[in-house]
Amino acid sequence: MDAHRDANPPGSVSARPVLEAPDIARVLTRIAHEIVERAKGADDVVLLGIPTRGVFLARRLAAKLEEITGGKTPVGSLDITMYRDDLRLRPARALARTEIPGEGVDGRLVILVDDVLFSGRTIRAALDALGDIGRPRAVQLAVLVDRGHRELPIRADYVGKNLPTSLRETVKVQLTEEDGRDSVLLGTRGTAAAEQ
Amino acid sequence: MKRHLISAADLTRDDAVLILDTAEEMARVADRPIKKLPTLRGRTVVNLFFEDSTRTRISFEAAAKRLSADVINFSAKGSSVSKGESLKDTALTLEAMGADAVVIRHHASGAPYRLANSGWIDGAVVNAGDGTHEHPTQALLDAFTMRRRLVGRDAGLGRDLSGRRITIVGDVLHSRVARSNVHLLTTLGAEVTLVAPPTLVPVGVESWPCEVSYDLDTVLPKSDAVMMLRVQRERMNAAFFPTEREYARRYGLDGDRMAKMPEHAIVMHPGPMNRGMEITAEVADSDRCTAVEQVANGVSTRMAVLYLLLGGSEPAVTTNNARTEESK
Numbered sequence: 001m002d003a004h005r006d007a008n009p010p011g012s013v014s015a016r017p018v019l020e021a022p023d024i025a026r027v028l029t030r031i032a033h034e035i036v037e038r039a040k041g042a043d044d045v046v047l048l049g050i051p052t053r054g055v056f057l058a059r060r061l062a063a064k065l066e067e068i069t070g071g072k073t074p075v076g077s078l079d080i081t082m083y084r085d086d087l088r089l090r091p092a093r094a095l096a097r098t099e100i101p102g103e104g105v106d107g108r109l110v111i112l113v114d115d116v117l118f119s120g121r122t123i124r125a126a127l128d129a130l131g132d133i134g135r136p137r138a139v140q141l142a143v144l145v146d147r148g149h150r151e152l153p154i155r156a157d158y159v160g161k162n163l164p165t166s167l168r169e170t171v172k173v174q175l176t177e178e179d180g181r182d183s184v185l186l187g188t189r190g191t192a193a194a195e196q
Numbered sequence: 197m198k199r200h201l202i203s204a205a206d207l208t209r210d211d212a213v214l215i216l217d218t219a220e221e222m223a224r225v226a227d228r229p230i231k232k233l234p235t236l237r238g239r240t241v242v243n244l245f246f247e248d249s250t251r252t253r254i255s256f257e258a259a260a261k262r263l264s265a266d267v268i269n270f271s272a273k274g275s276s277v278s279k280g281e282s283l284k285d286t287a288l289t290l291e292a293m294g295a296d297a298v299v300i301r302h303h304a305s306g307a308p309y310r311l312a313n314s315g316w317i318d319g320a321v322v323n324a325g326d327g328t329h330e331h332p333t334q335a336l337l338d339a340f341t342m343r344r345r346l347v348g349r350d351a352g353l354g355r356d357l358s359g360r361r362i363t364i365v366g367d368v369l370h371s372r373v374a375r376s377n378v379h380l381l382t383t384l385g386a387e388v389t390l391v392a393p394p395t396l397v398p399v400g401v402e403s404w405p406c407e408v409s410y411d412l413d414t415v416l417p418k419s420d421a422v423m424m425l426r427v428q429r430e431r432m433n434a435a436f437f438p439t440e441r442e443y444a445r446r447y448g449l450d451g452d453r454m455a456k457m458p459e460h461a462i463v464m465h466p467g468p469m470n471r472g473m474e475i476t477a478e479v480a481d482s483d484r485c486t487a488v489e490q491v492a493n494g495v496s497t498r499m500a501v502l503y504l505l506l507g508g509s510e511p512a513v514t515t516n517n518a519r520t521e522e523s524k
Binding site: 079082083087088089090091092093094095096097098128132133134 | 214217218221222224228229230232233234235503504505506507508509510511
Protein backbone atom coordinates (compact mmCIF):
# COMPACT_ATOMS: atom_id res chain seq x y z
CA MET A 1 0.00 0.00 0.00
CA ASP A 2 2.83 2.38 0.65
CA ALA A 3 4.34 3.21 -2.68
CA HIS A 4 7.48 4.29 -0.85
CA ARG A 5 8.12 0.78 0.22
CA ASP A 6 6.61 -1.81 -1.99
CA ALA A 7 6.49 -0.25 -5.40
CA ASN A 8 7.86 -2.86 -7.70
CA PRO A 9 9.02 -0.96 -10.72
CA PRO A 10 8.23 -2.70 -13.95
CA GLY A 11 11.79 -2.08 -15.05
CA SER A 12 13.41 -3.82 -12.09
CA VAL A 13 14.26 -7.16 -13.61
CA SER A 14 17.24 -7.32 -11.32
CA ALA A 15 15.22 -7.72 -8.08
CA ARG A 16 16.99 -10.33 -5.98
CA PRO A 17 15.56 -12.16 -2.99
CA VAL A 18 17.08 -11.34 0.39
CA LEU A 19 14.68 -13.46 2.44
CA GLU A 20 12.91 -16.61 1.25
CA ALA A 21 9.91 -18.37 2.75
CA PRO A 22 11.83 -20.42 5.37
CA ASP A 23 13.77 -17.31 6.44
CA ILE A 24 10.54 -15.35 6.91
CA ALA A 25 9.04 -18.17 8.99
CA ARG A 26 12.16 -18.33 11.16
CA VAL A 27 12.27 -14.58 11.61
CA LEU A 28 8.62 -14.46 12.70
CA THR A 29 9.20 -17.27 15.17
CA ARG A 30 12.09 -15.36 16.68
CA ILE A 31 10.05 -12.14 16.92
CA ALA A 32 7.23 -14.06 18.61
CA HIS A 33 9.69 -15.39 21.20
CA GLU A 34 11.09 -11.91 21.75
CA ILE A 35 7.59 -10.56 22.30
CA VAL A 36 6.82 -13.24 24.89
CA GLU A 37 10.13 -12.56 26.61
CA ARG A 38 9.82 -8.78 26.71
CA ALA A 39 6.11 -8.71 27.49
CA LYS A 40 6.52 -11.41 30.16
CA GLY A 41 4.00 -13.84 28.74
CA ALA A 42 2.20 -11.63 26.25
CA ASP A 43 -1.02 -11.66 28.30
CA ASP A 44 -2.11 -8.14 27.46
CA VAL A 45 -0.64 -7.94 23.98
CA VAL A 46 -2.80 -6.76 21.07
CA LEU A 47 -1.32 -7.10 17.59
CA LEU A 48 -2.40 -4.49 15.05
CA GLY A 49 -1.24 -4.98 11.49
CA ILE A 50 -0.94 -2.07 9.08
CA PRO A 51 -2.65 -2.93 5.77
CA THR A 52 -2.01 -4.62 3.54
CA ARG A 53 0.86 -6.93 4.35
CA GLY A 54 1.28 -5.91 7.97
CA VAL A 55 -2.11 -7.48 8.66
CA PHE A 56 -0.99 -10.86 7.33
CA LEU A 57 2.24 -10.64 9.33
CA ALA A 58 0.24 -9.75 12.47
CA ARG A 59 -1.99 -12.81 11.96
CA ARG A 60 1.04 -15.06 11.50
CA LEU A 61 2.65 -13.62 14.64
CA ALA A 62 -0.58 -14.22 16.57
CA ALA A 63 -0.53 -17.87 15.47
CA LYS A 64 3.11 -18.22 16.59
CA LEU A 65 2.32 -16.57 19.94
CA GLU A 66 -0.50 -19.03 20.45
CA GLU A 67 1.90 -21.93 19.82
CA ILE A 68 4.29 -20.54 22.42
CA THR A 69 1.92 -19.35 25.15
CA GLY A 70 -1.16 -21.49 24.49
CA GLY A 71 -3.37 -18.45 24.82
CA LYS A 72 -5.12 -16.46 22.12
CA THR A 73 -3.63 -13.08 21.22
CA PRO A 74 -6.11 -10.50 19.88
CA VAL A 75 -5.17 -9.41 16.39
CA GLY A 76 -6.59 -6.63 14.24
CA SER A 77 -5.76 -4.10 11.60
CA LEU A 78 -5.18 -0.36 11.63
CA ASP A 79 -5.62 1.63 8.43
CA ILE A 80 -3.57 4.79 8.43
CA THR A 81 -4.62 6.30 5.10
CA MET A 82 -6.63 9.14 6.61
CA TYR A 83 -3.75 10.07 8.90
CA ARG A 84 -1.02 10.25 6.26
CA ASP A 85 0.98 13.45 5.95
CA ASP A 86 1.28 13.15 2.17
CA LEU A 87 -2.44 12.91 1.36
CA ARG A 88 -2.37 16.11 -0.64
CA LEU A 89 0.59 15.06 -2.71
CA ARG A 90 -1.33 12.32 -4.49
CA PRO A 91 -4.90 11.50 -5.54
CA ALA A 92 -7.19 10.42 -2.72
CA ARG A 93 -6.64 6.73 -2.17
CA ALA A 94 -8.97 3.90 -1.31
CA LEU A 95 -9.24 3.09 2.36
CA ALA A 96 -8.36 -0.23 3.96
CA ARG A 97 -10.09 -1.90 6.85
CA THR A 98 -9.54 -0.92 10.49
CA GLU A 99 -10.56 -3.78 12.72
CA ILE A 100 -9.99 -3.34 16.44
CA PRO A 101 -10.35 -6.59 18.42
CA GLY A 102 -13.29 -6.71 20.83
CA GLU A 103 -10.98 -6.35 23.82
CA GLY A 104 -10.07 -2.85 22.69
CA VAL A 105 -6.66 -1.27 23.16
CA ASP A 106 -7.11 0.62 26.43
CA GLY A 107 -4.49 -0.32 29.00
CA ARG A 108 -3.00 -2.98 26.76
CA LEU A 109 0.36 -3.44 25.09
CA VAL A 110 -0.26 -2.71 21.43
CA ILE A 111 2.29 -4.04 18.98
CA LEU A 112 2.06 -2.45 15.55
CA VAL A 113 3.13 -4.79 12.78
CA ASP A 114 4.29 -3.69 9.35
CA ASP A 115 6.30 -5.21 6.55
CA VAL A 116 8.94 -2.56 5.85
CA LEU A 117 10.15 0.28 8.07
CA PHE A 118 11.47 3.08 5.88
CA SER A 119 10.85 6.79 6.48
CA GLY A 120 8.86 6.16 9.65
CA ARG A 121 5.99 8.29 8.41
CA THR A 122 3.60 5.36 8.23
CA ILE A 123 4.28 4.59 11.87
CA ARG A 124 3.82 8.25 12.83
CA ALA A 125 0.41 8.11 11.15
CA ALA A 126 -0.36 4.81 12.89
CA LEU A 127 0.41 6.36 16.29
CA ASP A 128 -2.01 9.20 15.53
CA ALA A 129 -4.68 6.77 14.37
CA LEU A 130 -4.19 4.68 17.50
CA GLY A 131 -4.57 7.75 19.69
CA ASP A 132 -8.09 8.28 18.32
CA ILE A 133 -9.07 4.71 19.14
CA GLY A 134 -7.89 4.42 22.73
CA ARG A 135 -5.05 4.71 25.19
CA PRO A 136 -2.77 1.68 25.21
CA ARG A 137 -0.46 0.97 28.17
CA ALA A 138 2.42 1.01 25.71
CA VAL A 139 2.96 0.80 21.97
CA GLN A 140 5.70 -1.22 20.32
CA LEU A 141 6.64 -1.82 16.72
CA ALA A 142 7.49 -5.04 14.92
CA VAL A 143 8.68 -5.01 11.30
CA LEU A 144 9.84 -7.70 8.94
CA VAL A 145 12.48 -5.49 7.30
CA ASP A 146 14.12 -2.29 8.50
CA ARG A 147 15.66 -0.64 5.44
CA GLY A 148 16.88 2.55 7.14
CA HIS A 149 16.53 6.14 5.89
CA ARG A 150 14.34 7.32 8.75
CA GLU A 151 12.86 10.79 8.41
CA LEU A 152 11.34 10.82 11.89
CA PRO A 153 12.58 9.79 15.34
CA ILE A 154 11.02 6.33 15.20
CA ARG A 155 12.59 2.91 15.73
CA ALA A 156 11.34 -0.64 15.76
CA ASP A 157 11.28 -2.82 18.88
CA TYR A 158 11.35 -6.07 16.92
CA VAL A 159 13.14 -6.29 13.59
CA GLY A 160 13.10 -9.32 11.32
CA LYS A 161 16.05 -8.22 9.24
CA ASN A 162 18.10 -5.05 9.09
CA LEU A 163 18.65 -4.36 5.43
CA PRO A 164 21.00 -1.48 4.64
CA THR A 165 19.78 0.01 1.37
CA SER A 166 20.41 2.98 -0.81
CA LEU A 167 17.55 5.28 -1.74
CA ARG A 168 17.80 4.04 -5.31
CA GLU A 169 16.87 0.56 -4.20
CA THR A 170 13.38 -0.82 -3.66
CA VAL A 171 12.32 -3.35 -1.08
CA LYS A 172 9.34 -5.49 -1.97
CA VAL A 173 7.78 -7.87 0.50
CA GLN A 174 5.68 -10.68 -0.96
CA LEU A 175 3.42 -12.79 1.23
CA THR A 176 1.48 -15.89 0.24
CA GLU A 177 -1.87 -14.38 1.31
CA GLU A 178 -1.50 -11.50 -1.15
CA ASP A 179 1.16 -12.41 -3.68
CA GLY A 180 1.09 -16.21 -3.75
CA ARG A 181 4.63 -16.57 -2.37
CA ASP A 182 6.77 -15.54 0.57
CA SER A 183 9.88 -13.50 -0.14
CA VAL A 184 11.60 -10.17 0.33
CA LEU A 185 13.03 -8.74 -2.88
CA LEU A 186 15.67 -6.07 -3.20
CA GLY A 187 15.63 -4.28 -6.54
CA THR A 188 16.82 -1.12 -8.20
CA ARG A 189 14.38 1.64 -8.93
CA GLY A 190 13.77 1.71 -12.66
CA THR A 191 13.15 4.86 -14.62
CA ALA A 192 9.55 3.70 -15.05
CA ALA A 193 8.95 4.35 -11.37
CA ALA A 194 10.49 7.79 -11.48
CA GLU A 195 7.15 9.39 -10.60
CA GLN A 196 7.83 8.59 -6.98
CA MET B 197 -9.32 19.62 -13.47
CA LYS B 198 -12.82 18.32 -12.90
CA ARG B 199 -13.55 17.68 -9.27
CA HIS B 200 -17.26 17.98 -8.87
CA LEU B 201 -20.23 15.77 -8.14
CA ILE B 202 -23.10 17.23 -10.14
CA SER B 203 -24.99 14.23 -11.43
CA ALA B 204 -25.22 10.58 -10.50
CA ALA B 205 -24.95 9.88 -14.22
CA ASP B 206 -21.33 11.10 -14.16
CA LEU B 207 -20.28 8.20 -11.94
CA THR B 208 -18.95 5.01 -13.46
CA ARG B 209 -19.67 1.69 -11.79
CA ASP B 210 -16.15 1.58 -10.34
CA ASP B 211 -16.42 5.13 -8.99
CA ALA B 212 -19.74 4.34 -7.36
CA VAL B 213 -18.44 1.14 -5.80
CA LEU B 214 -15.35 3.00 -4.54
CA ILE B 215 -17.59 5.60 -2.88
CA LEU B 216 -19.73 2.90 -1.26
CA ASP B 217 -16.67 0.97 -0.05
CA THR B 218 -15.14 4.17 1.34
CA ALA B 219 -18.44 4.99 3.04
CA GLU B 220 -18.37 1.56 4.67
CA GLU B 221 -15.02 2.41 6.28
CA MET B 222 -16.28 5.88 7.23
CA ALA B 223 -19.26 4.27 8.95
CA ARG B 224 -16.89 2.51 11.32
CA VAL B 225 -15.61 5.85 12.57
CA ALA B 226 -19.10 6.48 13.98
CA ASP B 227 -18.62 3.50 16.33
CA ARG B 228 -15.46 4.91 17.87
CA PRO B 229 -15.14 7.03 21.00
CA ILE B 230 -13.50 9.81 18.99
CA LYS B 231 -15.64 10.27 15.89
CA LYS B 232 -13.17 12.42 14.07
CA LEU B 233 -10.51 12.05 11.43
CA PRO B 234 -7.81 14.65 10.68
CA THR B 235 -8.03 14.12 6.93
CA LEU B 236 -9.48 17.45 5.75
CA ARG B 237 -7.81 19.66 8.35
CA GLY B 238 -7.42 23.18 7.04
CA ARG B 239 -9.94 22.75 4.23
CA THR B 240 -13.07 24.86 4.09
CA VAL B 241 -16.42 23.47 3.04
CA VAL B 242 -19.24 25.92 2.38
CA ASN B 243 -22.81 24.72 2.63
CA LEU B 244 -24.63 26.99 0.22
CA PHE B 245 -28.35 26.41 0.68
CA PHE B 246 -30.82 28.41 -1.36
CA GLU B 247 -33.64 26.08 -0.40
CA ASP B 248 -34.84 24.78 2.95
CA SER B 249 -33.32 21.55 4.09
CA THR B 250 -32.61 20.15 7.47
CA ARG B 251 -31.30 16.67 7.01
CA THR B 252 -29.14 17.22 3.95
CA ARG B 253 -27.45 20.31 5.37
CA ILE B 254 -26.92 18.78 8.80
CA SER B 255 -25.68 15.60 7.18
CA PHE B 256 -23.10 17.45 5.06
CA GLU B 257 -22.12 19.53 8.05
CA ALA B 258 -21.60 16.47 10.23
CA ALA B 259 -19.65 14.74 7.46
CA ALA B 260 -17.32 17.68 6.90
CA LYS B 261 -16.79 18.17 10.64
CA ARG B 262 -15.97 14.50 11.21
CA LEU B 263 -13.24 14.91 8.63
CA SER B 264 -11.98 18.04 10.46
CA ALA B 265 -12.87 20.47 7.69
CA ASP B 266 -14.02 23.98 8.58
CA VAL B 267 -17.68 24.42 7.75
CA ILE B 268 -19.40 27.64 6.78
CA ASN B 269 -23.16 27.50 6.53
CA PHE B 270 -24.74 29.90 4.13
CA SER B 271 -28.48 29.94 3.73
CA ALA B 272 -30.28 32.26 1.37
CA LYS B 273 -32.62 33.44 4.09
CA GLY B 274 -31.06 36.27 6.03
CA SER B 275 -28.18 36.66 3.56
CA SER B 276 -27.47 39.09 0.75
CA VAL B 277 -29.35 36.74 -1.58
CA SER B 278 -32.58 38.02 -0.06
CA LYS B 279 -31.33 41.48 -1.05
CA GLY B 280 -31.04 40.36 -4.63
CA GLU B 281 -27.47 39.12 -4.95
CA SER B 282 -26.87 36.90 -7.96
CA LEU B 283 -25.43 33.38 -7.86
CA LYS B 284 -22.31 34.72 -9.53
CA ASP B 285 -21.64 37.36 -6.90
CA THR B 286 -22.33 34.90 -4.11
CA ALA B 287 -19.89 32.48 -5.74
CA LEU B 288 -17.21 35.13 -6.10
CA THR B 289 -17.61 36.00 -2.42
CA LEU B 290 -17.15 32.36 -1.45
CA GLU B 291 -14.12 32.09 -3.71
CA ALA B 292 -12.59 35.13 -2.07
CA MET B 293 -13.07 33.44 1.30
CA GLY B 294 -11.13 30.43 0.06
CA ALA B 295 -13.76 27.73 -0.13
CA ASP B 296 -12.24 24.37 -1.06
CA ALA B 297 -15.65 22.85 -1.67
CA VAL B 298 -19.12 24.25 -2.13
CA VAL B 299 -22.08 22.06 -1.29
CA ILE B 300 -24.97 23.67 -3.09
CA ARG B 301 -28.70 23.22 -2.92
CA HIS B 302 -30.68 25.39 -5.28
CA HIS B 303 -34.29 25.62 -6.39
CA ALA B 304 -33.19 25.97 -10.02
CA SER B 305 -32.19 22.83 -11.90
CA GLY B 306 -28.69 23.26 -13.25
CA ALA B 307 -27.44 25.81 -10.71
CA PRO B 308 -24.65 23.49 -9.44
CA TYR B 309 -23.59 22.77 -13.02
CA ARG B 310 -23.41 26.50 -13.71
CA LEU B 311 -21.38 27.05 -10.55
CA ALA B 312 -18.97 24.25 -11.42
CA ASN B 313 -18.44 25.23 -15.05
CA SER B 314 -18.55 29.00 -14.89
CA GLY B 315 -15.00 29.48 -13.69
CA TRP B 316 -16.31 31.57 -10.79
CA ILE B 317 -14.79 29.26 -8.24
CA ASP B 318 -11.85 26.86 -8.12
CA GLY B 319 -13.17 24.54 -5.46
CA ALA B 320 -15.12 21.33 -5.79
CA VAL B 321 -18.87 21.63 -6.27
CA VAL B 322 -21.14 19.02 -4.74
CA ASN B 323 -24.76 19.02 -5.80
CA ALA B 324 -26.99 18.69 -2.74
CA GLY B 325 -30.19 18.88 -4.78
CA ASP B 326 -31.03 21.22 -7.64
CA GLY B 327 -34.66 21.87 -8.51
CA THR B 328 -36.21 18.76 -9.99
CA HIS B 329 -32.94 17.63 -11.54
CA GLU B 330 -30.64 15.57 -9.33
CA HIS B 331 -29.58 14.77 -5.78
CA PRO B 332 -26.58 12.46 -6.27
CA THR B 333 -25.51 12.03 -2.64
CA GLN B 334 -29.04 10.91 -1.75
CA ALA B 335 -28.83 8.26 -4.46
CA LEU B 336 -25.44 7.17 -3.13
CA LEU B 337 -26.70 6.81 0.41
CA ASP B 338 -29.75 4.92 -0.85
CA ALA B 339 -27.51 2.55 -2.80
CA PHE B 340 -25.31 2.20 0.27
CA THR B 341 -28.33 1.31 2.42
CA MET B 342 -29.54 -1.20 -0.17
CA ARG B 343 -26.16 -2.84 -0.50
CA ARG B 344 -25.87 -3.19 3.27
CA ARG B 345 -29.33 -4.67 3.67
CA LEU B 346 -29.57 -6.78 0.52
CA VAL B 347 -25.97 -7.91 -0.06
CA GLY B 348 -24.46 -7.58 3.41
CA ARG B 349 -22.19 -5.22 5.29
CA ASP B 350 -18.92 -7.05 4.71
CA ALA B 351 -20.08 -9.25 1.86
CA GLY B 352 -21.04 -6.14 -0.08
CA LEU B 353 -17.52 -4.65 -0.22
CA GLY B 354 -16.40 -4.25 -3.80
CA ARG B 355 -19.77 -5.39 -5.13
CA ASP B 356 -22.61 -3.61 -6.88
CA LEU B 357 -26.37 -4.21 -6.88
CA SER B 358 -26.56 -6.37 -9.98
CA GLY B 359 -29.78 -8.30 -10.33
CA ARG B 360 -31.60 -6.45 -7.52
CA ARG B 361 -35.03 -5.13 -8.38
CA ILE B 362 -35.75 -1.68 -7.04
CA THR B 363 -39.14 0.00 -7.22
CA ILE B 364 -39.47 3.76 -6.88
CA VAL B 365 -43.00 4.89 -6.10
CA GLY B 366 -44.65 8.28 -6.17
CA ASP B 367 -43.98 11.77 -7.38
CA VAL B 368 -41.28 10.96 -9.93
CA LEU B 369 -42.03 14.13 -11.88
CA HIS B 370 -40.77 16.47 -9.18
CA SER B 371 -38.26 14.11 -7.66
CA ARG B 372 -34.55 14.74 -8.03
CA VAL B 373 -34.05 11.74 -5.75
CA ALA B 374 -35.77 9.46 -8.26
CA ARG B 375 -33.76 10.85 -11.17
CA SER B 376 -30.42 10.36 -9.43
CA ASN B 377 -31.43 6.93 -8.20
CA VAL B 378 -32.46 5.72 -11.65
CA HIS B 379 -29.03 6.68 -13.03
CA LEU B 380 -26.98 5.35 -10.14
CA LEU B 381 -28.88 2.13 -9.53
CA THR B 382 -28.75 1.28 -13.23
CA THR B 383 -25.01 1.96 -13.25
CA LEU B 384 -24.74 -0.43 -10.30
CA GLY B 385 -26.57 -3.14 -12.24
CA ALA B 386 -29.99 -2.97 -10.55
CA GLU B 387 -33.29 -3.10 -12.43
CA VAL B 388 -35.40 -0.07 -11.62
CA THR B 389 -39.16 0.22 -11.97
CA LEU B 390 -40.96 3.51 -11.50
CA VAL B 391 -44.53 3.41 -10.23
CA ALA B 392 -46.57 6.61 -10.33
CA PRO B 393 -49.87 8.07 -11.49
CA PRO B 394 -49.49 8.90 -15.21
CA THR B 395 -49.63 12.62 -14.37
CA LEU B 396 -46.56 12.33 -12.16
CA VAL B 397 -44.38 10.53 -14.69
CA PRO B 398 -42.01 12.93 -16.44
CA VAL B 399 -42.12 13.52 -20.17
CA GLY B 400 -39.32 11.63 -21.89
CA VAL B 401 -39.22 8.83 -19.34
CA GLU B 402 -38.96 6.35 -22.25
CA SER B 403 -35.34 7.37 -22.61
CA TRP B 404 -34.58 6.56 -18.96
CA PRO B 405 -33.00 3.18 -18.32
CA CYS B 406 -35.97 1.86 -16.34
CA GLU B 407 -39.46 0.36 -16.53
CA VAL B 408 -42.63 2.32 -15.77
CA SER B 409 -45.77 0.88 -14.21
CA TYR B 410 -49.02 2.40 -12.98
CA ASP B 411 -49.99 -0.50 -10.75
CA LEU B 412 -48.18 -0.80 -7.42
CA ASP B 413 -49.72 -4.12 -6.40
CA THR B 414 -48.33 -6.10 -9.33
CA VAL B 415 -44.82 -4.74 -8.86
CA LEU B 416 -44.50 -5.20 -5.09
CA PRO B 417 -44.07 -9.01 -5.02
CA LYS B 418 -41.11 -8.71 -7.40
CA SER B 419 -39.23 -5.97 -5.51
CA ASP B 420 -36.12 -6.27 -3.35
CA ALA B 421 -36.47 -2.67 -2.22
CA VAL B 422 -39.37 -0.24 -2.47
CA MET B 423 -38.55 3.43 -2.28
CA MET B 424 -41.48 5.66 -1.39
CA LEU B 425 -41.07 9.25 -2.57
CA ARG B 426 -42.52 12.17 -0.71
CA VAL B 427 -45.51 13.82 -2.33
CA GLN B 428 -44.08 17.29 -2.77
CA ARG B 429 -47.02 19.48 -1.83
CA GLU B 430 -44.94 22.62 -2.32
CA ARG B 431 -44.44 21.75 -5.99
CA MET B 432 -48.03 20.63 -6.60
CA ASN B 433 -49.14 23.72 -8.49
CA ALA B 434 -51.47 21.77 -10.76
CA ALA B 435 -54.02 19.04 -10.16
CA PHE B 436 -51.90 15.92 -10.58
CA PHE B 437 -54.36 13.65 -8.78
CA PRO B 438 -57.98 14.14 -7.65
CA THR B 439 -57.60 13.87 -3.89
CA GLU B 440 -54.87 12.97 -1.46
CA ARG B 441 -57.03 10.12 -0.22
CA GLU B 442 -57.23 8.61 -3.66
CA TYR B 443 -53.47 8.90 -4.08
CA ALA B 444 -52.90 7.23 -0.73
CA ARG B 445 -55.20 4.35 -1.64
CA ARG B 446 -53.63 3.65 -5.00
CA TYR B 447 -49.98 4.53 -4.41
CA GLY B 448 -49.53 4.65 -0.64
CA LEU B 449 -47.73 1.83 1.16
CA ASP B 450 -49.70 0.32 4.03
CA GLY B 451 -49.34 -2.83 6.08
CA ASP B 452 -51.34 -4.98 3.65
CA ARG B 453 -49.26 -3.92 0.70
CA MET B 454 -46.04 -4.41 2.62
CA ALA B 455 -47.11 -8.00 3.33
CA LYS B 456 -47.07 -8.66 -0.42
CA MET B 457 -43.38 -7.84 -0.64
CA PRO B 458 -40.81 -10.64 -0.42
CA GLU B 459 -39.56 -11.49 3.10
CA HIS B 460 -36.16 -9.82 2.63
CA ALA B 461 -37.44 -6.71 0.88
CA ILE B 462 -36.95 -3.31 2.50
CA VAL B 463 -38.95 -0.09 2.47
CA MET B 464 -37.03 3.11 1.93
CA HIS B 465 -37.96 6.76 2.22
CA PRO B 466 -35.67 9.72 1.61
CA GLY B 467 -37.61 11.81 4.14
CA PRO B 468 -39.32 13.89 5.26
CA MET B 469 -42.25 11.47 5.38
CA ASN B 470 -45.91 12.42 4.99
CA ARG B 471 -47.38 9.79 7.25
CA GLY B 472 -50.78 8.71 6.04
CA MET B 473 -50.05 9.94 2.53
CA GLU B 474 -47.42 7.89 0.71
CA ILE B 475 -46.61 5.72 3.73
CA THR B 476 -48.66 4.68 6.75
CA ALA B 477 -47.32 4.93 10.28
CA GLU B 478 -47.46 1.14 10.55
CA VAL B 479 -45.00 0.77 7.67
CA ALA B 480 -42.86 3.75 8.65
CA ASP B 481 -42.31 2.35 12.14
CA SER B 482 -41.70 -1.25 11.07
CA ASP B 483 -38.29 -2.93 11.07
CA ARG B 484 -38.33 -3.09 7.31
CA CYS B 485 -38.38 0.68 6.91
CA THR B 486 -34.85 2.06 6.63
CA ALA B 487 -35.66 5.78 6.83
CA VAL B 488 -33.67 6.40 10.03
CA GLU B 489 -30.82 4.17 8.90
CA GLN B 490 -30.67 6.18 5.66
CA VAL B 491 -30.01 9.34 7.67
CA ALA B 492 -27.10 7.72 9.51
CA ASN B 493 -25.76 6.27 6.26
CA GLY B 494 -26.03 9.74 4.73
CA VAL B 495 -23.26 11.05 6.96
CA SER B 496 -20.93 8.15 6.08
CA THR B 497 -21.65 8.47 2.37
CA ARG B 498 -21.07 12.23 2.35
CA MET B 499 -17.84 11.75 4.28
CA ALA B 500 -16.76 9.36 1.53
CA VAL B 501 -17.67 11.85 -1.20
CA LEU B 502 -15.87 14.74 0.52
CA TYR B 503 -12.83 12.58 1.19
CA LEU B 504 -12.60 11.32 -2.38
CA LEU B 505 -13.06 14.80 -3.86
CA LEU B 506 -10.90 16.76 -1.41
CA GLY B 507 -8.67 14.24 0.33
CA GLY B 508 -5.92 14.12 -2.24
CA SER B 509 -4.18 16.30 -4.73
CA GLU B 510 -6.85 15.44 -7.26
CA PRO B 511 -10.14 13.62 -6.91
CA ALA B 512 -10.09 9.83 -6.88
CA VAL B 513 -13.48 9.81 -8.54
CA THR B 514 -13.18 10.86 -12.14
CA THR B 515 -16.44 12.68 -12.57
CA ASN B 516 -16.35 14.05 -16.03
CA ASN B 517 -18.86 16.73 -16.82
CA ALA B 518 -18.57 16.10 -20.53
CA ARG B 519 -20.56 12.94 -19.94
CA THR B 520 -23.35 14.86 -18.30
CA GLU B 521 -23.73 16.87 -21.42
CA GLU B 522 -23.86 13.77 -23.56
CA SER B 523 -26.53 12.17 -21.46
CA LYS B 524 -28.78 15.18 -21.58
